[in-house]
Amino acid sequence: MMEYPGDFWIMAVSGLMLQAMNFGFLAVLFTRIDTVAGWSYHEMLVLSGFISVVMALVEGGWDGVWTIGRMVVEGDLDYRITRPAPVSVQIGSSAIGMQAFGNLTAGLAMAAYGWIGAGIGFDPVTLAVAVPLFASAVAIQASYLTILNGLGFWLKGRYGSFAYAAVQLQHSVGRYPMSIYPAAIRAAFTVGLPFAFVNFIPAQILTGRVPLAWAVLPPIAAAALVGLSALVLRLGLRSYDSAGH
Numbered sequence: 044m045m046e047y048p049g050d051f052w053i054m055a056v057s058g059l060m061l062q063a064m065n066f067g068f069l070a071v072l073f074t075r076i077d078t079v080a081g082w083s084y085h086e087m088l089v090l091s092g093f094i095s096v097v098m099a100l101v102e103g104g105w106d107g108v109w110t111i112g113r114m115v116v117e118g119d120l121d122y123r124i125t126r127p128a129p130v131s132v133q134i135g136s137s138a139i140g141m142q143a144f145g146n147l148t149a150g151l152a153m154a155a156y157g158w159i160g161a162g163i164g165f166d167p168v169t170l171a172v173a174v175p176l177f178a179s180a181v182a183i184q185a186s187y188l189t190i191l192n193g194l195g196f197w198l199k200g201r202y203g204s205f206a207y208a209a210v211q212l213q214h215s216v217g218r219y220p221m222s223i224y225p226a227a228i229r230a231a232f233t234v235g236l237p238f239a240f241v242n243f244i245p246a247q248i249l250t251g252r253v254p255l256a257w258a259v260l261p262p263i264a265a266a267a268l269v270g271l272s273a274l275v276l277r278l279g280l281r282s283y284d285s286a287g288h
Contacts, residue, residue: 051141058145062095065218066153080222086250088157091218094242095150097180102140103147105185109203110138111279112195118286131276135189163249172258176245179261183240186268189276196279213238240264 069091073084082090111134114120123133163169191206217238221229233239240261247253 054141055144058099058142059149060145061142062146062149062153065091065095066149080220082220083161085157085160086246087219088153089161089163089249090157090220090242090246092150092152092154092157093177093180093246094213094217095146096154097177097184097241099143099147099150100181101184101188103143104139105135105188106140106143107133107135107137108185108189108192109206110134111192112198112203113201115195115279115283116199116201116286120280120283121285124280124283130280131189131273134276135185161250169249172255173245173249176248176258176261179265180241180245182265183237183261183268186265186272187237189272190268193272193275193279196282209236212236213241217242237264237268 066088069084069087072079073087077083079087110119114123114134120130120134123130126133187209188203188206191209192203194205195201195203213236216224216228216232221232221239221243224232229239233244244253244257244261248255248257
């Protein structure tokens with residue numbers, strides 16, 4: 044896509060416009076209300092900006108997982124298996140979501156504006172906590188997409204329908220505090236689909252809503268999901284029998 048500047052700018056601007064709409068919606072919403080489940084305007088920007096930046100980094104560096112189904116159906120994995128490089132890395136890095144550039148720019152702007160407005164600060168302790176939280180969020184996002192797209196090894200479909208549905212659901216529910224949902228929904232989005240670990244739990248920690256000890260949970264969840272995604276890919280590659288079978 045970088046070979047054709049028009050394609051690049053269409054995708055980059057579309058991502059930027061989407062995030063601008065999210066920002067505008069929150070701005071309009073908070074002209075009518077003061078808080079959402081106790082979350083202020085700037086704290087909501089941190090919540091929304093955090094998830095936008097995480098998604099953008101995964102789109103820019105790990106977007107190839109969306110091609111697993113197509114690779115399985117077309118036998119495209121054959122030459123990747125024989126190359127002297129990890130197959131998972133070859134798959135993940137085989138595509139770049141160009142919308143990531145717009146999403147990253149707008150997401151960083153929202154997160155920074157919200158961070159400053161919420162008074163979170165840039166002291167060494169806060170930054171020392173924020174960095175592993177952010178790294179864990181990226182790992183969790185990439186891992187759950189890998190797991191859901193990895194079902195293509197057995198479903199034999201070209202497109203990751205389950206992954207696509209999960210991302211659309213995450214776009215809808217992940218930009219709001221999980222506390223607005225019933226307990227069963229919160230549990231499903233924490234344990235089943237780990238949306239809460241991508242932005243809600245890190246934002247709670249950074250805004251002081253939960254004890255700092257909670258900061259150990261996202262890295263643990265990230266390690267578990269990375270291990271599970273590696274297992275899914277390993278089992279999938281074992282079941283892979285090239286095209287035509």
